[in-house]
Amino acid sequence: MRVELTGVTVRNIVSDITLHASAEVVGIVGPNGSGKSTTLRCVYRALKPDAGTVLFDGENVHKRHDVARHLAALTQESQVEFDFTVTEVVEMGRLPHDRDPARDARVVSDALATVDVSHLASRSFLSLSGGERQRVLIARAIAQEPRVLVLDEPTNHLDIRHQLDVLGLARGLGITVLTVLHDLNLAASYCDRLYVLDEGRVVASGTPAEVLVPELIAKVFHVTAHVVAHPTTGVPQLLFDQEVTP
């Protein structure tokens, strides 16, 4: 499914955001407060832009009735407030679909296994660690079998192995993934294309190799970076000097 934002503006928080993603992993990176989450909120309809449009396959996201079935979001607001079991939380991912108990059970069980939380299936969600909760919420998103997956810092709380697992998994789904990432090296490794936000505007976009260059990193993040090729994959990776540039 193609996601297209054109001229999206929300108060004085983000201005004229134009970006698109289609069956690829697209990363949104930028400093704290640059408008990344606000941009994603317009995609998963938690916010309606003051100006501009968000289209799913060419249709306004606020006018489509099937968005809940097609879009899964793991967001800063993704919370489970009541004491559900892990299985119950993941089963919620099936709610937008017509009920099919046998298939639903299989999809839920597969989703639990995929993010390595099958052993927690009967545990109370609220008793889990931060990383375990994050993986269960990712399982819920996968169980929804979405065509668009929106992720706001999906690697939050995850140890390195699970960070790599989750991003590899998102990539392997072959659907449109729009993800905010703070770790620029993970963004370079797992995203097909990146948009860089600064002060509410898109200041660069392109492949990681095109975007993650020392000049841009210095301008946007105020740090000095050196680009090296990953020894086995050749993907650009950044090494940072300890001093912060003015």
Ligand SMILES: Nc1ncnc2c1ncn2[C@@H]1O[C@H](COP(=O)(O)OP(=O)(O)OP(=O)(O)O)[C@@H](O)[C@H]1O
């Ligand atoms: N409802 C709101 N009312 C007022 N200001 C807001 C609101 N929502 C966000 N902001 C402000 O807009 C700016 C952008 O916020 P946003 O959460 O989109 O940034 P972000 O790039 O995701 O940041 P971070 O990397 O810190 O998560 C911030 O300065 C934030 O304080």
